[in-house]
Amino acid sequence: GAVVSQHPSWVICKSGTSVKIECRSLDFQATTMFWYRQFPKQSLMLMATSNEGSKATYEQGVEKDKFLINHASLTLSTLTVTSAHPEDSSFYICSARDLGELGYNEQFFGPGTRLTVL
Amino acid sequence: AQSVTQLDSQVPVFEEAPVELRCNYSSSVSVYLFWYVQYPNQGLQLLLKYLSGSTLVKGINGFEAEFNKSQTSFHLRKPSVHISDTAEYFCAVSYTGGGNKLTFGTGTQLKVEL
Numbered sequence: 001g002a003v004v005s006q007h008p009s010w011v012i013c014k015s016g017t018s019v020k021i022e023c024r025s026l027d028f029q030a031t032t033m034f035w036y037r038q039f040p041k042q043s044l045m046l047m048a049t050s051n052e053g054s055k056a057t058y059e060q061g062v063e064k065d066k067f068l069i070n071h072a073s074l075t076l077s078t079l080t081v082t083s084a085h086p087e088d089s090s091f092y093i094c095s096a097r098d099l100g101e102l103g104y105n106e107q108f109f110g111p112g113t114r115l116t117v118l
Numbered sequence: 119a120q121s122v123t124q125l126d127s128q129v130p131v132f133e134e135a136p137v138e139l140r141c142n143y144s145s146s147v148s149v150y151l152f153w154y155v156q157y158p159n160q161g162l163q164l165l166l167k168y169l170s171g172s173t174l175v176k177g178i179n180g181f182e183a184e185f186n187k188s189q190t191s192f193h194l195r196k197p198s199v200h201i202s203d204t205a206e207y208f209c210a211v212s213y214t215g216g217g218n219k220l221t222f223g224t225g226t227q228l229k230v231e232l
């Protein structure tokens with residue numbers, strides 16, 4: 001099946017620094033990737049939809065200047081958390097979309113990145 | 119707007135017993151429905167999905183779910199659970215023409231005990 005990787009799997013950083021998280025589709029081309037955020041024992045909340053070669057579409061309430069998304073190729077999207085603060089600590093999960101059965105573009109999820117901001 | 123409700127935040131069950139995890143959705147348009155499983159500190163793995171056709175959907179690890187349009191439900195079932203089924207389970211909905219965005223329920227923690 002389709003495989004999506006994320007790097008790093010976990011990161012600890014100091015408040016005020018920026019952190020970049022990579023999401024790669026390993027065996028398929030993903031025209032669209034999604035970024036989610038998950039707080040402990042809570043559900044996934046969609047942050048933004050990333051389309052290759054164009055600007056990301058952010059969900060309401062998500063600061064686009066704080067969470068910079070770049071989708072430069074069909075297999076790579078990056079999320080940069082700029083000037084991170086402790087409240088940005090969370091589990092970030094990406095997914096990549098592939099053409100599936102019946103025309104539905106199934107999402108395949110990465111393993112997630114645990115960000116801890118001190 | 120669409121939404122997903124998982125009424126049970128936790129479901130304890132003994133090993134080899136049957137289990138049902140409930141999921142209800144609301145949407146004014148046709149939907150696709152999904153169940154995902156998440157193990158600690160991991161991403162999501164697709165258990166099964168309903169896109170169209172037969173309302174009874176079989177997935178991996180012995181799970182199945184039934185789409186009930188009149189009750190707007192998509193409950194997940196397994197006739198006999200194993201310790202390894204202990205995990206968080208998420209129901210999700212995507213509506214046709216919605217760019218494949220997924221809306222997730224709040225999750226149900228399945229805890230299988232000996």
